[in-house]
Amino acid sequence: MAIVRTIGDVILKLEHISLSFGGIKALTDISFDVREGEIRAIIGPNGAGKSSMLNVINGVYRPQQGTITYRGEARRNVVPHEAAAQGIARTFQNIALFKGMTVLDNIMTGRNLGMKASLLEQAIHFGRARREELENRLRVEQVIDFLEIQHIRKTPVGHLPYGLQKRVELARALAAEPVLLLLDEPMAGMNVEEKQDMCRFILDVNEQYGTTIVLIEHDMGVVMDISDRVVVLDYGRKIGDGTPDEIRGNRAVIDAYLGVAH
Numbered sequence: 001m002a003i004v005r006t007i008g009d010v011i012l013k014l015e016h017i018s019l020s021f022g023g024i025k026a027l028t029d030i031s032f033d034v035r036e037g038e039i040r041a042i043i044g045p046n047g048a049g050k051s052s053m054l055n056v057i058n059g060v061y062r063p064q065q066g067t068i069t070y071r072g073e074a075r076r077n078v079v080p081h082e083a084a085a086q087g088i089a090r091t092f093q094n095i096a097l098f099k100g101m102t103v104l105d106n107i108m109t110g111r112n113l114g115m116k117a118s119l120l121e122q123a124i125h126f127g128r129a130r131r132e133e134l135e136n137r138l139r140v141e142q143v144i145d146f147l148e149i150q151h152i153r154k155t156p157v158g159h160l161p162y163g164l165q166k167r168v169e170l171a172r173a174l175a176a177e178p179v180l181l182l183l184d185e186p187m188a189g190m191n192v193e194e195k196q197d198m199c200r201f202i203l204d205v206n207e208q209y210g211t212t213i214v215l216i217e218h219d220m221g222v223v224m225d226i227s228d229r230v231v232v233l234d235y236g237r238k239i240g241d242g243t244p245d246e247i248r249g250n251r252a253v254i255d256a257y258l259g260v261a262h
Helices: 050-057 080-085 103-114 119-124 128-146 162-175 192-209 220-226 244-248 251-258
Strands: 010-021 024-035 039-043 065-070 073-075 088-090 180-184 212-216 229-234 237-242
Touching: 010 050, 010 212, 024 050, 024 065, 024 212, 024 229, 024 237, 039 050, 039 192, 039 220, 050 180, 050 212, 080 088, 088 162, 103 128, 103 162, 128 162, 128 192, 162 180, 162 192, 192 212, 192 220, 220 244, 229 244, 229 251, 237 244, 237 251
Parallel strands: 039 212, 039 229, 088 180, 180 212
Antiparallel strands: 010 024, 010 065, 065 073, 229 237
């Protein structure tokens, strides 16, 4: 039986966000929202401010102006570990894995927030620490099965091809059981087959786990195929916001990003 996706109420709202580094304006007066259960794409040319926007959402950057409301509560001065505790997980444009550790151990690091045992309990591997490790290992094994990487679970990440490393980074983010998943160019550098696999997994995460996804991606075919709504940035400003069909017909977007048809 087909899974029916449900798009809910607004889970994240950004209003009049402005971010500057010295005299350089990275984001200027940007507003948009994300609804629960949707795949929300952010697109734009290089230097448009896309990654800066994700960094604002998960607390890496603090905007000089604007309001961020997440799950009905205004967020101020949130740092990344607090955002993670609130259910926001993130992958990065440049892979941020521990190359000398195995796939399994890398994914286990995504469960750090679920570990409440003291350092002493963890050191002697007794009682609560043992129970937590078993519970966390079960969750990690479920993610490994879901992303079909059982065959590399004991392989050091540094020995893997690029496409599989990207999948391991997605697995680590999923291990945290996020409410909101931020994906920064998850298909950058992939071949066609690897992109098809990653698209399938992103859709499965959204449909089967009900995870809300904010996605930065340069491949317009991917964006238009899997996104519910798209926001377009150019030189740190919003120039478009709507469904894929609406974005396809937006003249400002065509001129700035997709190219002018002649």
